[in-house]
Amino acid sequence: MSVAPARRVAYDTIRAVTGSDAYANLLLPKSIARAGLSGPDAGLATELTYGTLRRMGTYDAIIAVAADREPARIDPAVLDALRLGAHQLLATRVAAHAAVNETVELVASATRGRGPVGFANAVLRRISQASFAEWMVRVTELARSDDERLGLRSAHPVWVLRAFRRALAAEGRVDELDALLDADNVSPRVTMVALPGLADIPADAERAPYSPIAFRAPGGDPQPITEGSAGRLRVQxxxxxxxxxxxxxxxxxxxxxxxxxxxxxxxxxxxxxxxxxxxxxxxxxxxxxxxxxxxxxxxxxxxxxxxxxxxxxxxxxxxxxxxxxxxxxxxxxxxxxxxxxxxxxxxxxxxxxxxxxxxxxxxxxxxxxxxxxxxxxxxxxxxxxxxxxxxxxxxxxxxxxxxxxxxxxxxxxxxxxxxxxxxxxxxxxxxxxxxxxxxxxxxxxxxxxxxxxxxxx
Ligand SMILES: C[S@@+](CC[C@H](N)C(=O)[O-])C[C@H]1O[C@@H](n2cnc3c(N)ncnc32)[C@H](O)[C@@H]1O
Incomplete structure (x- = not known):
């Protein structure tokens, strides 16, 4: 079975991020262009990469239970494939057989021998036997504190969500923590600036609510607007x-x-x-x-x-x-x-x-x-x-x-x-x-x- 190009791009990007400290937001657009992906394929590669990386800590907790092994003791090339597979199985509409088979194929191409392939296959089949909600019940039961449970549910490290809670409490808005954690898991709309005195907001563009010089990139794609603007209409x-x-x-x-x-x-x-x-x-x-x-x-x-x-x-x-x-x-x-x-x-x-x-x-x-x-x-x-x-x-x-x-x-x-x-x-x-x-x-x-x-x- 061959691997769909969007999955290959997502896997290679995740490997570069976890293995070589690459930044997904910088690397992914280049990888998508190099692979010649556009439209829905480019969208799928982005969703798989961003979704997997955002929820990595939560997927690791699920993989630890399904593999009965700490993620630190799993070959990093296999672990990244399992994270990508878990994301597809638990958070996307990708068909389970495609998620499992193509992830196993990624493991086969990245490792030697039958061991890792058999291991990945078994772990993914175990993950596919329960829904995300069911897995959350299982992993949050193992958590040692309410904050660990919140961290697993929201895909944030505990030290980060505690820092957010303290910052919100400092303005009397601690009740906004869940909304903040949710917002972190949604890609923002592309916002642009028209440099004051040098460019005008395009007449048909949607204004952003606060900055007097901000507008939204039409269709979410800034390129047609930035091109030809000599840098005076830019993403910001x-x-x-x-x-x-x-x-x-x-x-x-x-x-x-x-x-x-x-x-x-x-x-x-x-x-x-x-x-x-x-x-x-x-x-x-x-x-x-x-x-x-x-x-x-x-x-x-x-x-x-x-x-x-x-x-x-x-x-x-x-x-x-x-x-x-x-x-x-x-x-x-x-x-x-x-x-x-x-x-x-x-x-x-x-x-x-x-x-x-x-x-x-x-x-x-x-x-x-x-x-x-x-x-x-x-x-x-x-x-x-x-x-x-x-x-x-x-x-x-x-x-x-x-x-x-x-x-x-x-x-x-x-x-x-x-x-x-x-x-x-x-x-x-x-x-x-x-x-x-x-x-x-x-x-x-x-x-x-x-x-x-x-x-x-
Ligand atoms: C938050 S970024 C600035 C973003 C920038 N103002 C913009 O809007 O594009 C912080 C910058 O500080 C630089 N930096 C790091 N150490 C520094 C230092 N000791 N002195 C001055 N700048 C430093 C980093 O390289 C980075 O480019």
């Missing part, structure tokens, strides 16, 4: 647009202002800030230490007729070497990305709780150095695409404390409400802090955190 999450606009529109721009985008790669917000700087008579510099990503920043900036220098330094040094030089700085800090799980299906399983400690130390240093690089009266926007409190409110609170009265937090929610087309539901945090936290389930955006900090002396 509405939350990212709002984060950049919160800085550029925090107050009117005075001609001659100097702006810096400190952590700029791959350049989506730089392009938007450049368009805003051009309109207001400000200048912009950008910085990104990873050379390949700095190249992407230059590409993105090519859309805007403004000369923008792109440096390739560690942001801490870049900012520390420019005391009181800038009027506005964007610190879109490197973070866990837990706010963008919808579009990065494997990210939730790849990140570890221990990553947060190292990242938050770097975030604190970047923010402190950025605050030293703004003029008195200047504004730093501290932004993450993570809602984890250790990367968000705690970093900002420490920066304000450390500044000993030299830094105050502005009302980011008020700034955003003045920018948006429809009011945002942005509760006041129980701490009373001035930041804004966007959410996939509530706003349809990535979970962007936005704090505006002003140096007062």
């Amino acid at each position: 999450d509405e939350g990212s647009q709002l984060a950049a606009l919160a800085l550029s529109r925090a107050r009117p721009v005075a001609a001659g202002e100097r702006w810096l985008d400190l952590c700029a790669g791959p350049g989506g917000k730089s392009a938007l800030l450049a368009a805003e700087a051009l309109a207001g008579g400000a200048s912009l510099e950008a910085n990104e230490p990873v050379p390949a990503r700095a190249g992407l920043v230059r590409q993105a900036l090519a859309a805007v007729p403004l000369k923008v220098e792109v440096s390739e330094e560690d942001g801490r040094e870049r900012a520390a070497n420019a005391p009181a030089a800038y009027d506005r700085i964007l610190v879109d800090a490197p973070c866990t990305g837990l706010g963008a799980l919808r579009r990065r299906p494997e990210a939730r399983w790849r990140k570890q709780a221990s990553d947060v400690r190292d990242l938050s130390a770097l975030q604190r240093e970047l923010l402190a150095d950025a605050l030293s690089a703004v003029k008195p009266g200047g504004i730093v926007a501290y932004v993450t695409c993570s809602p984890h409190l250790s990367e968000t409110a705690a970093v900002v609170a420490d920066a304000i404390d450390a500044a000993g009265g030299a830094v105050q937090e502005l009302d980011a929610r008020g700034v955003l409400q003045a920018v948006v087309r429809e009011p945002l539901d942005l509760p006041v945090p129980t701490s009373g802090a001035g930041h804004a936290q966007l959410w996939p389930h509530r706003h349809g955006t990535d979970a962007m955190f936005i704090s505006l900090l002003q140096r007062v002396r």
Whole structure:
């Protein structure tokens, strides 16, 4: 039996993600194009890849019971095939015989001898004997806590869902946790930006609710729109647009202002800030230490007729070497990305709780150095695409404390409400802090955190 090309593409992508740390959202479109898939076949390859990777932890729990063996003791090439097979059997309308036979065929092509093939065949047949709901009853009975059960049902690691619960509790909305976990398992609609002053939203496009420059890609396919737009109509999450606009529109721009985008790669917000700087008579510099990503920043900036220098330094040094030089700085800090799980299906399983400690130390240093690089009266926007409190409110609170009265937090929610087309539901945090936290389930955006900090002396 031959393997359908869509399944082969899904399997190879999953192997590259689990075995070589590839990113599915970057690799899959290239693999689909190379295999010549289009229409429903491309859709099937995407569904199989994203669905399998998103629910990997849950499928592993099912495979452990069906195989009577811990996933860590299964050959990785076989395990990935079993994950893909389990997804087809339990969460799609793919016929069971096709799911089993073609998965076994994938195992035969990836391994030697009859052992792995027989093993995979037996495990898949066992999985096919019960529905997803029945398997959930079996695996959740083995869970050691309510949070483990919730993690299995929602396909989130326990440390991630606990971090989400704490962040929602910090704004008195802990009852939204289930909605947030559900939203993470649905691919977002493709949202685009029309760079202000340089491009118009296409007349027939559906507007997005909040950002005044956002619209939906017609038919979900951005390519016909991006082509021929010279980079001025581009894909960008509405939350990212709002984060950049919160800085550029925090107050009117005075001609001659100097702006810096400190952590700029791959350049989506730089392009938007450049368009805003051009309109207001400000200048912009950008910085990104990873050379390949700095190249992407230059590409993105090519859309805007403004000369923008792109440096390739560690942001801490870049900012520390420019005391009181800038009027506005964007610190879109490197973070866990837990706010963008919808579009990065494997990210939730790849990140570890221990990553947060190292990242938050770097975030604190970047923010402190950025605050030293703004003029008195200047504004730093501290932004993450993570809602984890250790990367968000705690970093900002420490920066304000450390500044000993030299830094105050502005009302980011008020700034955003003045920018948006429809009011945002942005509760006041129980701490009373001035930041804004966007959410996939509530706003349809990535979970962007936005704090505006002003140096007062
Ligand atoms: C969240 S991304 C920025 C996204 C970007 N602003 C955009 O909208 O396209 C964070 C960036 O920070 C960069 N980065 C990592 N360590 C850094 C450091 N020490 N200084 C400055 N940037 C850093 C990463 O390479 C990454 O490109």
